[in-house]
Amino acid sequence: EVQLVESGGALVQPGGSLRLSCAASGFTFSTYDMHWVRQATGKGLEWVSAIGTSGDTYYPGSVKGRFTISRENANNSLYLQMNSLRAGDTAVYYCARAYSSSWPLDVWGKGTTVTVSS
Amino acid sequence: SYELTQPPSVSVSPGQTASITCSGDGLGEKYACWYQQKPGQSPVLVIHQDSRRPSGIPERFSGSSSGNTATLTISGTQAMDEADYYCQAWDSSTPVVFGGGTKLTVL
Numbered sequence: 001e002v003q004l005v006e007s008g009g010a011l012v013q014p015g016g017s018l019r020l021s022c023a024a025s026g027f028t029f030s031t032y033d034m035h036w037v038r039q040a041t042g043k044g045l046e047w048v049s050a051i052g053t054s055g056d057t058y059y060p061g062s063v064k065g066r067f068t069i070s071r072e073n074a075n076n077s078l079y080l081q082m083n084s085l086r087a088g089d090t091a092v093y094y095c096a097r098a099y100s101s102s103w104p105l106d107v108w109g110k111g112t113t114v115t116v117s118s
Numbered sequence: 119s120y121e122l123t124q125p126p127s128v129s130v131s132p133g134q135t136a137s138i139t140c141s142g143d144g145l146g147e148k149y150a151c152w153y154q155q156k157p158g159q160s161p162v163l164v165i166h167q168d169s170r171r172p173s174g175i176p177e178r179f180s181g182s183s184s185g186n187t188a189t190l191t192i193s194g195t196q197a198m199d200e201a202d203y204y205c206q207a208w209d210s211s212t213p214v215v216f217g218g219g220t221k222l223t224v225l
Contacts (some may be wrong), residue, residue, distance in 0.1 A: 035214065037161075045153070045161065045204050047214035058213045061119070094160060102208045104151040104166040111160060 002026035002107050004095050009112030016085050020112060022078035022095035027107075030073040033098045035105055036080050038091035038114075048093070049080065052101065063089075085116045120209035122217035129223045136192040138220045140205030143186060148207045150188035152181060155219075156201045164203075165190060192222075200224045 008020040022034070036048040049069040050058045057069050068081040078095050092113050096105035122142040130136035140150060150168055153161035163172050165181035168188060178193045188207075192199055205217040 037214075037216075044202075044219040045155075045206075045216040047212070047216060050213050060212055101213065102149065104163050104206070105153075105161075105214075106163050106166075106172065108160040108162075 004097065004107060004109035006093060006095050006109045006112035009093065009114045011115045011117065012085055013118050014086060014116055016116070017081070017083045018085065018114060020080040020082070020093055020095075020114070022080075022109060024076040024078065024097070027097070029071075029076040033100060033103070034069075034071060034078045035096045035098060036067075036069060036078075037094045037096055037105070037108075038089075039094070039111075040088075040091040043091075046091070050098075051078070082114070085114075087116050090114060090116045120207075120211055120215050122205055122207060122215055124203075124205060124217040124220045126218070127221045127223065129225060130192075130195045132197060132224055133194055136195045136199070136222055136224075138190045138192075138203050138205075138222065140188045140190070140207075140217045141186050142207060142215075142217075145188055145207060146183050146185045148209070150181070150183055150205055150207045152188075152190045153204045153206065154199075154201045155204065161204065195222075195224055197224050 003025045005023045035050045051069045066084045070079045092111040094111045096108045152165040155161040168183040169181040180191045
């Protein structure tokens, strides 16, 4: 069964850091682009970052310079290092896979919750 | 930055056809896809490449695109189709762009 399982969500103070993980199984992880998408409570989906099979990375302006996406193909794992966290980063964070660039996000995890608050 | 615009809400009676639009500059020249998200659940891909249904998605879900607008159509809408729907496309400035989402109410 194709599966993505996120972990690492927590309550963190503003300015703090957090590292999210996503464990992939049931498919050849190294051959897929991987994404992080977040959703604040009651709000829409917001794309956070992507990493290609060659390790190329992409970010929207809202997180560029603060978030770093990485992958470890040997362990079928995706990561999101989040620094300088703000209240606006509070959300459920999903990891998702895409066959390639310009392909849809066809499998999503259940998400992990990040709360930034003092 | 590239933007996709969806109506905040759409209402439909059971058994009728629901249409949800997604507008963006030059959207017809890009592929669009659609996700369904029910409360407390992760998004599920229901349409990709404008009009293709992934396996397991009911035939009542269809998609089309023309000009600057992509449309998700649900024929014979059922109560179980009540959910939030998001369109998504790709742009050179931002690899992944989501629309703001449309809440479909079946009443």
